[in-house]
Amino acid sequence: MHDPHSERMSGSETRAAGGLALVFAFRMLGMFMVLPVLATYGMDLAGATPVLIGLAIGAYGLTQAVLQIPFGILSDRIGRLPVIYVGLLIFAAGAALAANADSIWGVIAGRVLQGAGAISAAVMALLSDLTREQHRTKAMAMIGMSIGLSFAVAMVVGPLLTRAYGLSGLFWVTAGMALLGIFIVLLMVPRASRVLRHRESGVARQALLPTLTHADLLRLDLGIFVLHAILMASFIALPLALVEQGGLPKEEHWWVYLTALLVGFFGMLPFIIYGEKKRRMKHVLLGAVAVLLACELYFWAFGATLHALVLGTVVFFTAFNLLEASLPSLISKVAPAGGKGTAMGVYSTSQFLGAALGGILGGWLYQHYSLSGVFLGCAALALLWLGFAVTMREPPYVTSLRLPLSVAALQEAGLAERLQAVPGVADAVVVVDEAAIYIKVDTQQLDRMSLERLIEPAPVTC
Template identity: 40%
Template sequence: MFKKIMPLSAILSLRFLGLFLVLPVLSVYAMSMEGATPLLVGIIVGGYALTQALFQVPFGTISDKIGRKPTIFVGLVIFLIGSVIAALSTDIYTLMVGRFLQGAGAIGAVVTAMISDLVPEEVRGKAMAMMGGTIALSFALAMGLGPVLGAAFGVDFLFWVTAGLSGLAMLLLFTKVPTPPRIRHIYHNTTKTSDILKDPNLLGMIIINGMQKGLMTVAFVLIPIIMTNPLAEGGFAWEKSELWMVYLPAMLFGLIAMGPAAVFGEKHNKAKEIFMLSIVLFITAFVLMGYATTPVLFIVGVVSFFIGFNMMEPLVQSLISKYAKVHQKGAALGISNSISYFMTFLGGTFAGLMLDISDRQSMGMILGLIGALWLIMTAIKLSNPAKHKHLFKHIDEIDMKKLEDLEHDAIAEWYINETEDLVVVKYRSDDIAEEAILAKIQK
């Protein structure tokens, strides 16, 4: 599994590393450009996510027709072109075009689909967690490198680095990523979007993913602007070259927290508890960012945000794939990704608007209240996933009539893998034995 997943995870992580590199300093950089306003700056910080949301489904559909690899390549080319435009931009609107193009190469859903093609369903949760972990590592690495490289060589240099990372991802695509088999499954029922949204666990995870990404862009609009604004405007009057001192401790603490969170969430099945703790850290972060009177308190708030974000990231995709039935996974991940990207754009726009019309304390209070509502909803709606096992039998050994009539509270679902001629039954081993299932369906 590792050899199949790591090249794909690396491609996605290189792309996210490029996007994340500019986040710590982008709002300050954009604010200094011709025609800039706080609202436009907020749109630029989250702008890539709007086109991500719009193009997720089209890219997924195209990948079903022409193949995963060619679609990923097209997405990386578009991302590279957007990065070059952003690097060459001298005014706010050209920068906006570059950011929108960066997002238009929406390969996230295609990479997720390709992982599903390559990895058996019973280990897909681990594969998704691995992918989420590499993205979280990219986020942490970018937070350390972005401010340092931006201060030393300029933010336009970061966009050139992003373009180079896109080229490296293309190289990995054609040298390390295996070509996936064409797989078609038959299911005993069909997928409806309403079914996904009616499931409290899936809905809870979609909300968590959206809120996490939306608040991320809020933070990256506010942090550099507040730290560099003059004291008279409610800031701390730091130089842009000093921002690494804000992000470095946040990155280190975030990295430290990520490992234990993944272990407790996956191995010990405490994902709900990890998510709730992360939300508490988000609330603490924004209240401190809003009301801190010293740079040290503000940095404590930033550290709190990074810890909460990194604790969540490795678990999000994995939990969605666990809660969804096999015929829902693609649709559930697609809906979740689209909503999270839209929330990313909305978060940046909201933060820019709030900077225009409000003060720092009011923003801290509003964001704290939003976080409290999110915490209550998660406590009510979300449950830890049940532990399941999978039974695999060749189709020739199974009585199809018995299989179609298979019903048991401990059996989550069954399906047929036509490529390998396998019947797969997903069940709770604590409540029913494999032998009892076989007795119900074998010839």
């Protein structure tokens, strides 16, 4: 038994967060490692065309987009672990199918099957089951960092593994990592004593319609859709440009991505700190989208030498990393109280759909209009996003809280309305079947004493 109010994560919480972060990292590593190599090595496969290479790059996004919300809902009914185990087995089977393929169609089928192992929502829900309220944001941040790190590692390790073992070997490594994920869940992740219905980490049907009709959330969904469409299309054009225009052998591309991602990671940090501290995240977002647009035009106009391509790639990944890190934070700020999990579910679906479209569109543009067509197409997408993002309001600078309620507090009429009158409380909603209230607060303005007087906390059991 541990102190329910402890400021430190317990051993079981640390194991849960660390283990599930590793599962996420291995899975995403397997998904991302093919991006920098498929456009160059994939052309050796039977039947390969640029359009089909693009489809292979983005194919996983189609099944991810369709299945991730249903898998999350299924995990509420049959349990988190069965969904996670089956999802990882499906992912491993997809990787094995792609590894055994001797044609581009086999790789496409493998990537589609990989995407069908859509366990993101189930993993996040299990994390909520295994962590206390005050540590949940910290645990979810660990998973977020693992995804970012896996992307960076994949850009470097993917080309190195493919150089050593070929595309087939790369997919076998991916299958092995998925199976390793199963053993991590079995041996490292504690068993949950309860299934928690939690609107901050799962999709709530009641919140789906408000999410789909919320103008600023839709602008952010469009943003992640376009960002990943540009990323996938760029991973058709950039590897080919490095070979065709930069004269860099495909076996040596890893150092370009390593340089770009390292500089990009440290380059984005001052902008995020500035945006959050000065409460100007809209301006930071608009600036990053404008830089993304400028990068695509730069590739089109000046990307004829290796130095120019490396410089453009470094700036591109600085803007990409900044947008990838700030968009989920903006979703959390903009989503209504109790709607964050649903908003993130729709956001993730938009991200995967963007990846699918970007791969297909990038391949089609390259096949018909060469590299210039891909770069101009990506520039057009960035311009579309910029046009919608300009009309977005500055987001509220609020933090989401979920507070358990006693039986007496649940029976009070108008509790949410009285809470919204407390200085610093932006939104509040009572969810009776969870015996909890979700509130969004501006910590700089919050009157904590007034808040605590209104809410009689439920007794905590452990």
